[in-house]
Amino acid sequence: MIDLYTIGSQHPGTDPTWTTIDIQGTVKNQPITPARKLAGLTYKPATQLYYTVAPTNPQGPLLCSISTAGALEILGPTGQNMTGGIAYHGADDCFYALSNEFDGSVKLYRITMSGQASELFTIALGVAVGLTYVQATDTFYALITQDNFTWFYSIKTSSTVTKLFGAGLRVFGGLCHSPSENLFYFVANEEDGFSYLWTLALSGSVVKRMGLGYNFDHAGISMSPWFGGSMNIKSPLEGERFVSGETTSLDANILNATGPSWNSDGIAWQSSIDGVLGTGSPTVTLSPGTHVITASKERLTQSVTVRVFADLGALYQAPPSPAEIGRVLGDFTFYWVDGTSGDPTQRWDSYPGFPFDQTSPNPSRTAVIAKLDVLRHQRFSQPLPYGTAATAYEQVRLHTHTVRVSLDTALNEAGGGVINLNRTFTTWWNNPSTPTVAAPYVHSLYLFNHESRHNEPGDPGHTTCTAWTGAPGINNGMDATFEPGSGYARAALYVMWVYKYARYDSPAMSTEAKNIMPAFKDRFCTHPTSSNPLVRALLTELWNA
Known part of the structure; x- marks a missing residue:
């Protein structure tokens, strides 16, 4: 795993390299x-991106970005003598850097994203060799060498500077902070x-970890x-259900102590059944x-079952997974409405939680959620003949x-x-003679x-008319066309598509x-058109046969 990035050289006298450090013992450079x-x-x-300073450029010092692949890009000119370290400060979206002045002083500068540098105040006498920022305490920390011995400093933007304790001899290679460990890393x-x-550590403990190579002097070091x-797997959900042939989007990011830090770039996916997924x-x-399903990058992995x-x-x-239930509950605001006061069969307290039992005749919140989740998965081989959304579920939403x-x-x-659903929608069955089936x-969903x-x-709403079959007039019938039709037309069209064009039913x-x-x-005044x-x-x- 890449734990740290630094700029150094494996051999004296060679160009600086983009170096990755695995604290389990591997150092690679390019x-x-x-x-x-x-x-x-x-x-x-x-x-x-990472950011650094090219201090000895012939046209003057430059602020640069560098990708994790080692590609350098010039952002603009910046201040002189910025060789003491640089740290990003998210609150004002600026960099702070230490300069090593010709008079032997170390000064703190604020640098904009374009490279414009403004002097803030003097830190100390000596040679600055590293700077980092700790968001949790809103404090900068620096390593400053005086008479061949390096000291650890804390710096506040209010200009409060505190010399904390000695870090050791010949510290020349930058400073960074690991929020997850609350430790600082540096090179000596x-x-x-x-x-x-x-x-x-802030306690004063200083520990040698591993060898890196030659000449990491003043290069800088930063956590990966x-x-x-x-x-953090975002998709699929834990326990999520799919239908054979249905596409599944895989997405994840990497979280650290300060929140999301990396998207899914470079994350590898594997299935215990289908093998490598991309x-x-x-x-x-x-x-x-x-x-x-397993997502991995470096030494980080997470798995979910689907x-x-x-x-x-x-x-x-x-049974739908808790995550699937939560997704449907998040798509709509649900109200679970009791019936007659004093009748326990009409109180949701009598049917708590989200149990899954399709053999039960009792009302169930899960029955409602499971039906709507079927609508969320449903796809057809021909576009829906109504609405503007790609799926029936999204048309409802x-x-x-x-x-x-x-x-x-x-x-x-x-x-x-607002959709008001009756008790029938809350049960798994609709035939009292077969309560365990x-x-x-499709019966509930065409009503929905x-x-x-x-x-x-x-x-257009429902109208009162004479049925096209010649039967007596029926209240709440409909006009003669499917478009623009009302609820009966929508239900009929939906059922037609389930019959003829269903992909997963x-x-x-x-x-x-x-x-x-x-x-x-x-339900139609005349033969619909x-x-x-x-x-x-x-x-x-279906109707003229």
């Missing part, structure tokens, strides 16, 4: 392009020029952005089964913000961005799509959708 003598090193999380040279990595961090943020299709099912019916029969689930009302209704979810239409602009669910269609005939040729074909197949 050329800096273009090659320059550099002083100081600090990291800015927002840009994911032996008499022959060979450099060692040391740690320093993932040192002391942890892998790097970065790939989109993959997983084989059926229970996978352990479940992939043959179809949506099998997914519906598996465009116009609905609140879901009220009541235990007493017999009505499903909606308006003003979960009802096909029906009501969501009433939250959309342009909903089982054949049994598609057949169930086909069997539902005749019930819609008495549509400008969509796919809809017209289904009308011929």
Whole structure:
């Protein structure tokens, strides 16, 4: 694992190199392009770049950035003598640097991102060899050598400077801080020029850690952005369910003591079933089964378990994970509404939590969530014949913000961005003669799509008319076209698409959708029409047969 970056040379007299340090014992270096003598090193999380100073450039000192791959870029001219170290200060998005003046003094400067330097105050007499900033205490710390002995200083921007304790002899290689350990790292040279990595604690403890190579003098050292961090898988969720053929987005970042420090660049992904999945943020299709998905970078790893099912019916029969439940609860504001006072069967307290039991006839919050999560996974081989969103779930989210689930009302209704669901939606079954058989979810979901239409602009509402079948007039019927249709049209179109164009629904669910269609005939004033040729074909197949 790359724990630290520094600028140094493995051999005397050679150009400085971009050096990575694994504190378990490995030091690697590569050329800096273009090659320059550099002083100081600090990291800015927002840009994911390191920053340094080229103090001896023929045209004058330069502020530079350097990538983790060692690519150097000039940002602009900066102040003279900035050889004592540089540190990034997030509060004002500026750098602070120490200069070694010709009169033997060390001064603190503020440097803008463009390189403009402003002198603040004098720190001490001596030679500054390292500077770092500790966000937790809003304090800068520096190493300053006086008479061949190096001292550890604390510096406040208020100009309070404190000489803390001695760090040792011949400290010349920069200073950085590890928030996860609350330790400082620096480089010190032996008499022959060979450099060692040391740690320093605020208690005064100074420990030699490992050899680095020659001539890390005044180069600067900085923690890697993932040192002391942890892998954080953002997607998929722990325990998440998928359907065979459904794409899965993999995404992660690295967290450290100060928050997110690195995105998914360079993170490697692996499945316990499918093997290597790619790097970065790939989109993959997983084989059926229970996978352990692992993200890794350097020595950092994290794994989550995901479940992939043959179809949506099998997914519906598996309990949603707590993370999946939380995602749906986060997409809408839910109100769980009690019914008649004093009737325990109409109180949500009688059915606590989110248990998963599809053999129970009792109301369940999980039944509501599981049905909506099926809608979230549902995809079709043809674009939906209504709305503007790519999926039925996202079409609902465009116009609905609140879901009220009541235990007493017999009505499903909606308006003003609110959908009211009745007790039937809270149960797994809809046939009292078979209470241990979960009802096909398409019944609940066509009702949900029906009501969501009433939250959309342009909903014409239901009308009273004579059914096109010639039956007596039916209250709350609809006009004769699917567009712009109201709730009945939306439900009919949704069921048509589940029957004909479902990608992940089982054949049994598609057949169930086909069997539902005749019930819609008495919900239209006349034989409905549509400008969509796919809809017209289904009308011929399903209603004119």
